[in-house]
Amino acid sequence: MRIKKTEKLDLISGTYRSSLSSVINMIAIAPKFIKKKMIIAIGEMYDAVYPIASDPKSISTLSNDKLDSLLSEILIRLNDRILQYIMEVMEGGIYPISDYVTDNETDDKGENIIAFTDEDIDGMDLYDRINRHTNNFKLEAEAFIVAGIANKLSKNQVVDEWIKNANKPYSSELIKEAIKSNEYEATNLKAKGFSYGNGVQKSSLMGLTLVVQDSLFRFYNKTLNDSWLTDGNILGWISIRNSSFPCQLCDSESYIFHPITETFVSWHRRCVCLCVPIYKDMI
Numbered sequence: 627m628r629i630k631k632t633e634k635l636d637l638i639s640g641t642y643r644s645s646l647s648s649v650i651n652m653i654a655i656a657p658k659f660i661k662k663k664m665i666i667a668i669g670e671m672y673d674a675v676y677p678i679a680s681d682p683k684s685i686s687t688l689s690n691d692k693l694d695s696l697l698s699e700i701l702i703r704l705n706d707r708i709l710q711y712i713m714e715v716m717e718g719g720i721y722p723i724s725d726y727v728t729d730n731e732t733d734d735k736g737e738n739i740i741a742f743t744d745e746d747i748d749g750m751d752l753y754d755r756i757n758r759h760t761n762n763f764k765l766e767a768e769a770f771i772v773a774g775i776a777n778k779l780s781k782n783q784v785v786d787e788w789i790k791n792a793n794k795p796y797s798s799e800l801i802k803e804a805i806k807s808n809e810y811e812a813t814n815l816k817a818k819g820f821s822y823g824n825g826v827q828k829s830s831l832m833g834l835t836l837v838v839q840d841s842l843f844r845f846y847n848k849t850l851n852d853s854w855l856t857d858g859n860i861l862g863w864i865s866i867r868n869s870s871f872p873c874q875l876c877d878s879e880s881y882i883f884h885p886i887t888e889t890f891v892s893w894h895r896r897c898v899c900l901c902v903p904i905y906k907d908m909i
């Protein structure tokens with residue numbers, strides 16, 4: 627069933643659209659935060675590798691249990707920082723917006739947030755999804771660190787090289803040279819930036835960003851839905867394309883009625899569709 631465009635729907639979608647923009651603006655600064663925390667972590671990893679790097683080309687974290695556990699400790703801290711950031715944004719950023727637009731005062735915010743982050747999707751909770759990308763970061767950072775040490779770069783120079791290339795780590799000249807030399811044992815240098823099954827290694831910053839932004843967007847829509855469930859006049863919702871680019875999928879889903887028992891997730895990765903409640907008198 628498609629919902630007809632009316633003045634009331636226009637009014638409601640206008641209000642929800644401006645709330646969604648606030649959420650999107652908030653989510654847009656996530657990469658900056660994530661990158662900052664990754665910069666701290668790669669510096670710490672450099673400090674862990676340097677003392678044992680008399681022969682940097684022979685270093686492979688995955689075949690050195692002691693080094694691997696040192697780096698894993700650093701990555702656990704990174705995971706915790708990112709998870710904590712997500713939870714803070716949920717509590718202090720997303721909830722105020724969703725409570726405002728739905729005119730609701732949600733109880734049990736903390737419990738809801740924990741239930742959301744603990745939720746198992748395809749065998750992984752949010753921590754596991756973060757961890758998958760920080761594990762990629764371990765091998766990405768290892769490549770920069772051993773190639774940097776072999777080229778007599780200081781910690782700051784290695785970190786700067788990573789910062790410059792964080793979106794496309796295997797385009798770094800340092801990394802390209804190291805791969806070409808064929809002299810390194812580091813996993814991603816030996817594998818020439820490829821990993822089995824995944825094709826070319828993606829940027830771990832981009833991977834982490836996607837996980838964080840996707841979770842926050844989904845959480846926002848979930849808080850809306852939770853609140854609508856407490857309003858007996860709301861029967862369901864529709865989505866409306868919100869991106870300025872035409873999208874066949876989002877357009878084809880637009881204005882289709884969904885019962886309140888369904889929650890809007892997204893129609894595709896990075897989808898920013900607007901989700902609007904439908905009241906009894908709008909059907």
Ligand SMILES: [Zn+2]
Binds near residue numbers: 897
């Ligand atoms: Zn969409």
